Amino acid sequence: MALAKDIYQQLEAVVGPENISGSSAVIWSYMYQPFGNTKGVWAETLPEAVLLPKSTEEVVAIAKICNRHHIVFKAMSTGWGIHNLPGVKGAIVLDLRRMNSILEIDEKNMFAVVEPSVICMQLQVEALRKGLNCHIIGAGSNTSVLASATSVVGYGPDGLSMGFSGRNLLGVEWVLPTGEVLKLGSLGSGDGWFCGDGPGPSLRGILRGWEGAWGGLGVITKCAVKLFHWPGPAELEMKNAQPNYTLKEPIKYFRASLFNFPSLEKLGEAAYKLGESEVGYFITRLSPAFVGLQMAGGMNFVRLWESGMPQEMLKYALLFVIFANSEGEFAYQQKVLDQILEETGGEASPLAETEEMQGLTAISVIKVDAVTRSCFRSAGGFNTSFGAMDTIDLALNQVRAGTELKNSYIKKGVLMEDGGDNSATLVFDQGHMAYTEVLLMYDNHDDKSTEGAMAYIGDSNQACLKKSLGTPIFQLSQVGTGKHGLFSPACFNYDKWQKEIKRVFDPNNTGDPTAYTEPKK
Amino acid sequence: MLLDLNDYRNDMKRCARCSICKWPPLAQMKSWRFSQNCPAISRFNFHAYSGGGRMALGLALAEGKLDEADEELSNIVYRCTACGACDSSCKYNSELEVLWPIYATRARLVGAGCFREEHGPIIESLRREDNPLMKSKSERGRWAEGLDVKDLSKGGQAEVIYHAGCLYSFDPELSKVARETVTLLRSAGVEVGIRGAQESCCGSMAFQLGFQGEFIKFAESNIDDWNALGARKVVTSCACGFGIMKAVYPLLGKKMKFEVVHISQYLDELIREGKLQLSKKIPLRVTYHDPCNLGRKSEEYVPWKGTEKKVLGQLIVREPEKTVHRGWEGVYDPPRDVIRAVPGINFVEMERIREYAWCCGAGGGVKTTMDDFALWTAGERIAEAQSVGAEAIVTACSWCERNLRDAAAAQGKKMQVLDIVELVKQAR
Numbered sequence: 024m025a026l027a028k029d030i031y032q033q034l035e036a037v038v039g040p041e042n043i044s045g046s047s048a049v050i051w052s053y054m055y056q057p058f059g060n061t062k063g064v065w066a067e068t069l070p071e072a073v074l075l076p077k078s079t080e081e082v083v084a085i086a087k088i089c090n091r092h093h094i095v096f097k098a099m100s101t102g103w104g105i106h107n108l109p110g111v112k113g114a115i116v117l118d119l120r121r122m123n124s125i126l127e128i129d130e131k132n133m134f135a136v137v138e139p140s141v142i143c144m145q146l147q148v149e150a151l152r153k154g155l156n157c158h159i160i161g162a163g164s165n166t167s168v169l170a171s172a173t174s175v176v177g178y179g180p181d182g183l184s185m186g187f188s189g190r191n192l193l194g195v196e197w198v199l200p201t202g203e204v205l206k207l208g209s210l211g212s213g214d215g216w217f218c219g220d221g222p223g224p225s226l227r228g229i230l231r232g233w234e235g236a237w238g239g240l241g242v243i244t245k246c247a248v249k250l251f252h253w254p255g256p257a258e259l260e261m262k263n264a265q266p267n268y269t270l271k272e273p274i275k276y277f278r279a280s281l282f283n284f285p286s287l288e289k290l291g292e293a294a295y296k297l298g299e300s301e302v303g304y305f306i307t308r309l310s311p312a313f314v315g316l317q318m319a320g321g322m323n324f325v326r327l328w329e330s331g332m333p334q335e336m337l338k339y340a341l342l343f344v345i346f347a348n349s350e351g352e353f354a355y356q357q358k359v360l361d362q363i364l365e366e367t368g369g370e371a372s373p374l375a376e377t378e379e380m381q382g383l384t385a386i387s388v389i390k391v392d393a394v395t396r397s398c399f400r401s402a403g404g405f406n407t408s409f410g411a412m413d414t415i416d417l418a419l420n421q422v423r424a425g426t427e428l429k430n431s432y433i434k435k436g437v438l439m440e441d442g443g444d445n446s447a448t449l450v451f452d453q454g455h456m457a458y459t460e461v462l463l464m465y466d467n468h469d470d471k472s473t474e475g476a477m478a479y480i481g482d483s484n485q486a487c488l489k490k491s492l493g494t495p496i497f498q499l500s501q502v503g504t505g506k507h508g509l510f511s512p513a514c515f516n517y518d519k520w521q522k523e524i525k526r527v528f529d530p531n532n533t534g535d536p537t538a539y540t541e542p543k544k
Numbered sequence: 545m546l547l548d549l550n551d552y553r554n555d556m557k558r559c560a561r562c563s564i565c566k567w568p569p570l571a572q573m574k575s576w577r578f579s580q581n582c583p584a585i586s587r588f589n590f591h592a593y594s595g596g597g598r599m600a601l602g603l604a605l606a607e608g609k610l611d612e613a614d615e616e617l618s619n620i621v622y623r624c625t626a627c628g629a630c631d632s633s634c635k636y637n638s639e640l641e642v643l644w645p646i647y648a649t650r651a652r653l654v655g656a657g658c659f660r661e662e663h664g665p666i667i668e669s670l671r672r673e674d675n676p677l678m679k680s681k682s683e684r685g686r687w688a689e690g691l692d693v694k695d696l697s698k699g700g701q702a703e704v705i706y707h708a709g710c711l712y713s714f715d716p717e718l719s720k721v722a723r724e725t726v727t728l729l730r731s732a733g734v735e736v737g738i739r740g741a742q743e744s745c746c747g748s749m750a751f752q753l754g755f756q757g758e759f760i761k762f763a764e765s766n767i768d769d770w771n772a773l774g775a776r777k778v779v780t781s782c783a784c785g786f787g788i789m790k791a792v793y794p795l796l797g798k799k800m801k802f803e804v805v806h807i808s809q810y811l812d813e814l815i816r817e818g819k820l821q822l823s824k825k826i827p828l829r830v831t832y833h834d835p836c837n838l839g840r841k842s843e844e845y846v847p848w849k850g851t852e853k854k855v856l857g858q859l860i861v862r863e864p865e866k867t868v869h870r871g872w873e874g875v876y877d878p879p880r881d882v883i884r885a886v887p888g889i890n891f892v893e894m895e896r897i898r899e900y901a902w903c904c905g906a907g908g909g910v911k912t913t914m915d916d917f918a919l920w921t922a923g924e925r926i927a928e929a930q931s932v933g934a935e936a937i938v939t940a941c942s943w944c945e946r947n948l949r950d951a952a953a954a955q956g957k958k959m960q961v962l963d964i965v966e967l968v969k970q971a972r
Contacts, residue, residue, distance in 0.1 A: 044590060047618035049781060052592035052608055055600035057561055064557060064603075075589050101563050102591060118781055120589050121927070144567070145576045164570050165563055261571050263872055268571040307591055320639065321861050328856065392570035395637040399560035402858045440856035466858045468557055 025113070026071045030092050031319075034074060034115070037150075040123070042075035047529075049073055050455075051114060056105040057467055058405065061477055064467060066108050069096075070116045076406035077121045079196060079204065079244040086241070087203035089533045095271040097535035100139040100167035106237055110537030115266040117242065121384040126147055126245065132217050133250045134193055137244065139169045144390065148258075156253035158185040161449065161460070163357040163394035173243040174235040176456060176496055178412065180391065182348075182451035183298070183306045186253045187412075189231055189453075193219045195248035199232065200241045200534035216247035229524055234496070239539025241529055254348045259389070267393075269382035270514060271520065276347040278357070279374040279384040281309070284339040285368045291419050293341060293367040298454010299361065302356040304346035305388050308422075308448035313338040313462070317387065326399065336372055344388055401437050404467030404478060408483035409446075410460040411493020418448045421493075424486050425461030429479065432463075437475025439464035459495060484509055505538060519543075546795060547644070547651035547756050549606050554852065555640040556879050564637055565595030565630035568900040569822045576689030578895040579926050581629040583903050583921040588810040592620045593644045595630025611928070612656035622660060623917060626752050626908035627836040628909050632871040632899045639868045644847075656899045662913045663753055663900050670758055674744035675710040675939070676912065685740030687712070687719035690866055693726050694737040701774035702737025704729075705802075709782025711942035717949075718942050727805055727969060732819040736779070739769070746785035748837070751792060752908045760796065763788075767798045767942050772806055775802040781965065783941030786875075787837030791845040806838055808940045808964050812878035817886050817966075822971035825888030830962070831879055831934035833925060833948070834901035835941030840871025871899035879940050886971040894928045902928065904939070906947035915950075922951030936960035938967055 026034075026045060044050075046463040050069055057064040076082050082098075084304060089096045095114035095445055099107035102118065102267065109116065123140035130153045135146055144158045144164035158186045160171045160179040168188075171177035176187020185191070194210030196471075207230065210216055211223025211358060213362060219227055230236070230243075260271040270525070276385050285291040311333035319327050343360065347353035353433060364370070375384060387393050408429075409421040420456075431444035461483070465476040468473045487495055507518035518540060525532070526542035536542070567573060568581045585594040591742040592601060604610040610617055631643035651660060659667075666676045673681040685697065687708065694702055706729065708722040708959060729736045738921050747762030750824065766789075770778055780786050789804040814820040846867040876898045883891050896902045905911070905921025926948065929937045937959060939945055948961045 042589070046614070046618070047610060048617035048620055049590050049592045051604040052597035052600045052620075054591070055559070055561060055596075057559070065609075073590060101613070103562055118589070120591075141576075143566070143574050144570045148573050148579070149576050163562070164897050165567065258574060259571075265872065266868065266870065267634060268569060268636070286796065322865055325855055325859065325861060360655050386571050390571050394638060395560045395562045399562070400638045402860055403558040404858075405560075436857050439858040464858060466854070466860065467711065469858070472858050 026061050027402070028092045029316070030094065032129070033087060033088050034072065037081050037088070042077070044073055045072040053102070054109065056108060057403070058103060060107040060467065061194060062473060063177070066105055068101055068108070068110055070109055070114050072298065073118055075118050075121050077097055080196060082117065082172070082198045082242050082244055083204060086198055086200060086533070090201055090531050092535070093531060095533055096534050097238050098139070100170045100239070101165065102143060103162070103166065106538040109370050109535040111535060114535055119242070122244065123208055127155055127216070128250070130155065134216060134247045135250055136216050136245060136247045137168050138245055141168050142166060143168055144392070149330070150250050151253055151255070153264055153407055154253050156185065156186060157248065158182070158397070159391040159448070160188060164391045166247055168383065169243060169246050169416045171184040172248050173246050175237055176234050178449060178496070180307050180447070180449055181305050182449050183453070184304045186249070187451055189233070191249040192227065193217060193249060194217070195230065195243060196245040198244055200529035200533070228402070237538035239534050239536050240525070241534050254346055264379065265348065267370055267383055268386060269379065270385050273378065273381060274385060276349065276353040277342045277344070278387060279342065279375050279381055279388060281372040282341045282343065282364060282371055283336065283339065283367040287339050287419050287422065289367045289369070290339045290341055290440065291415050291478065293369055294362045294415050294450050295454050296366065297343065297360070298450055301453050302357045302359045303343055305342070305344035306450045307342050309337060309340050309342050310442070310444045310446045312445035313397065313447055317393060318402060320396065320400050338376060341369070342375070345543045369516060371540040400463060400465070400466040402466050404465040404473065404476060406463050407478060407497050408461045408463065408480055408495060410458050410496025411487065412451070412456050412458040413493050415450060415454065417492065418459040420490065421459035421461065422446055422448060424490055424492060426457065428482055428486055429461060429463060432475055432479045434476060437465065437472050438479065458496065459499065485517055488513055504540060546757065546760070546792070547648040547754070549645065549648040552602065552641055552645040552648055553606055553632070556599045556606070556645055557593050557764045558640060559596050559599040562595065563596060565634045565642060567631050567633060568888060568896055574895040577931070578712055578902070581633055581896065581900055581902065583627070583905055583917070584624045585733065587917060587920055588623060593623065594777060596633060598624070598644060598646050598649065602645045604654060607753060610651050612958055613677055616862065618653060618658060618660055621653060622909065623720045623914065624908055625903045625905060625910045625921065627903035628841050628871065629900060629903060632840050634759060635868055635870040639866055640689060641651050647752070647754070651756050659754070663909065666749060666909070666912060667758060668754055670750055670762070676745060676749040677710055677714050679714045680764055682741060684713050684737070684743055684908065688724045688726065688738055688740065691723060691726050692730065696773055697740035697741040697742035700737070701898045702735065703776040704734055704736045705770060705772060705775045705778050705786060706736050707743060707778055707782065708739050709779040709785045709942060713743065713821055715942065721781060721965050722941070723880060724969045725965050726822065728746070728811070728965065729779070732814045737773070747944055748788040748790050749909060750786040751788060751940060756812040758848045762796060763793050763798070766792060767796070767800055771799070771801045777805055778802050778928045779805045779807055781942065783835035783838040784943060787841040789840045792922035795845065795847065808838070808879035808882060809875060809952050811964065811968055815882060820968070822886050822968065826967070826970045826971055827888045827890070828935055829890040829892060829933055830850070830936045830938050831881060831894050831929045831932055832883055833904060833937050833944055834876060834898055835938040836901070836903050836907055836946045838940055839874035839876060839901060840899045842875055843869050843871055843873040849929070874899065882964055882968060883938055886967060892934060894932055896928065904944040904947050906911060906943035911943060911947050918947050919951045919954055922947045923955050926952055926955070926957050929959060934959070936962050938962045938964055940964045
């Protein structure tokens with residue numbers, strides 16, 4: 024235990040002896056972080072202790088101790104990814120696992136108040152019972168609702184009907200790095216959780232800006248998020264269909280359809296039209312590899328891929344889901360869809376039409392529960408590239424640039440062969456926003472493969488700059504200073520403002536700056 | 545050697561750290577209240593206590609980053625019921641082994657001489673008395689005194705041998721289940737034999753604590769004895785015994801000339817065949833608790849041995865392809881069918897069932913050495929049963945029954961805990 028004994032005792036007095044540990048065994052379990060690691064699976068910098076606070080008051084007390092003794096701290100919720108760990112020596116980790124309550128679901132005003140470790144699936148199952156639903160991010164329903172709403176990105180495949188996490192954020196309770204508690208939006212004026220921008224201080228831009236502060240600006244201990252209308256049953260019953268769970272009964276007025284288009288341009292045109300027509304629950308452009316990896320793993324995927332079937336059938340494919348309230352609405356949406364397909368040359372693929380595929384697609388669309396399956400099991404290592412949110416046209420340019428660049432690395436043998444185009448293009452808010460993430464699979468225990476993956480990510484950043492494709496979404500090797508150094512000059516020198524914010528909100532720099540930014544000197 | 549941590553390096557180093565091991569399969573989650581699947585992480589909260597955390601610790605140990613003698617490591621390793629819920633949840637999304645690295649980590653500690661003080665008497669009792677309960681082996685067959693049943697310890701053979709298991713043999717409250725089992729089988733016309741004082745532990749406790757040498761001794765001895773006694777069917781009430789006999793005994797490579805059957809399966813079969821008729825109404829709202837060892841842990845386990853190769857650039861495939869153990873092939877329907885066959889019964893399911901059932905808390909040596917943790921875990925299960933309005937929990941495992949009963953008593957909860965055999969007996 025490298026923390027001074029008296030400091031450890033002060034922290035222990037806050038959380039209780041059961042909820043603090045500096046033991047090697049506990050620390051090493053946190054050090055295992057394959058996602059976002061630039062080399063292997065272990066983080067390089069060991070924290071000195073892990074604490075499990077239970078309340079805002081405990082977080083405040085810990086922050087104040089850290090400020091008194093100049094100890095850096097970093098909070099995590101579910102802790103998936105190396106950005107959850109502090110990157111400086113001598114720091115402590117606050118694992119917020121014990122702060123895991125759904126404090127309120129306000130049916131009338133359609134929002135929920137959650138603590139940091141409530142995962143999307145926990146909130147969804149409770150919301151469904153009240154005829155409501157919540158946005159789930161693309162990383163899956165095993166992730167924290169609060170983390171994506173307040174601190175890290177927050178895109179998800181249901182964006183067409185449920186926005187994205189940053190936009191869905193309402194009232195916030197925020198423990199600043201200094202230990203002061205700040206309440207944002209209507210909560211700040213004592214008017215409850217219903218609004219993120221007032222009455223009361225609206226500091227959403229400072230709290231998270233576009234992509235969040237990645238835990239570098241204190242700890243958000245509670246937040247409210249918007250909920251959305253759910254037209255389905257209060258509970259979705261499952262049956263086993265090896266290796267998946269699927270719906271026991273079809274959902275009424277729900278239909279998932281897969282369409283092929285003659286070109287990427289026509290696909291984009293359809294996406295715009297579908298957005299403008301304000302129909303649909305879910306829309307995504309699916310690449311052959313992305314679908315193939317959802318359907319199969321290991322040799323099953325190899326056989327599927329080598330058959331050429333996904334490449335042939337899903338070259339320019341769009342998955343579109345109608346989920347309506349009534350027979351009449353369902354018919355209307357279907358009619359709109361048919362007309363747009365006629366205008367854009369889209370043809371329905373028989374792949375999605377069977378009852379089995381409808382059930383499986385419904386689960387993956389509603390519950391977003393198969394991300395680990397499609398991303399991590401192939402080669403072990405997984406990362407992502409591109410992904411700035413802009414227009415549908417720009418998202419399709421991301422597909423083109425990503426495919427070309429990735430194929431050059433696939434040819435070198437350092438990345439998994441997936442046709443280069445292993446991506447999902449998600450469309451948000453009636454079609455006026457979209458983005459593409461270009462995924463890459465590599466062996467994170469093979470130095471050559473890992474180095475190749477990192478080189479690809481570096482080149483993809485350059486491609487974003489040179490081809491004006493926006494700042495990448497989630498390049499973990501490039502979060503924090505590295506990313507800002509690259510992109511800030513092309514984006515109004517935004518990091519100057521970040522550094523100023525960091526200086527003012529965190530005068531002692533106790534909030535781990537690694538994934539956010541160092542304060543202005 | 546059955547358990548070598550190095551055999552699981554590739555599993556451990558490919559954990560995605562996604563935390564899916566901490567919840568029931570996401571599509572099966574039904575409420576916030578019962579949205580956890582792992583007693584250890586739910587009770588102790590540090591990531592180290594989860595399936596993924598245990599994989600990380602196993603890998604750190606295998607790579608020499610941690611020392612076997614680390615005291616906190618030992619605490620974490622054994623504060624786990626080895627229920628396998630993490631494994632089932634993980635398998636929904638991947639093909640990684642999670643439970644077997646947990647076993648192998650324990651074996652690694654034991655192999656390095658780093659076993660816990662409280663395990664000493666258990667292993668000593670197994671060595672001396674053939675049971676982990678510190679009971680005299682001479683008392684083992686007493687539960688059957690006065691029963692009209694063939695005692696094979698006195699000679700003879702039998703095609704159907706009933707293996708009561710340690711807890712049903714020695715626990716004064718539960719041993720009536722063993723007696724009722726024999727009575728039911730006899731009344732159904734089954735010529736059943738027991739091994740009386742010569743019956744010995746299945747070895748499950750030794751296996752789960754990491755003492756693989758002890759386990760192998762018991763397993764081989766049991767197989768030899770049952771073979772020698774002419775058994776065609778070994779029927780057991782002990783779910784732990786059933787699980788280990790189905791999943792692990794076959795790995796020893798000894799010919800098992802008998803089929804292993806759990807009493808719930810046998811009762812179901814006898815009821816279907818009309819050899820056991822249930823006529824008495826039991827107007828009780830009951831739920832069923834799936835014992836881990838009867839459910840997900842009884843699935844046949846095929847350890848993967850082979851080579852990995854890369855295709856399509858960096859895609860890793862195994863040759864031969866791996867058998868994936870999702871826990872879906874456990875014994876789930878027979879006990880439910882038996883319950884449904886009881887006239888007047890009102891059967892209701894809990895939220896966490898079958899391969900994603902919440903553990904009772906007794907397994908992996910926890911009941912014997914950390915009773916407070918065991919009772920806390922059982923309390924969670926009782927709360928779940930209460931949430932669906934059950935008046936009784938029916939189960940089919942002696943350790944589950946013991947622990948659930950103890951928890952209900954300790955926590956002052958009104959909940960009957962019934963063995964499936966007791967239920968059938970009452971309905972006759």
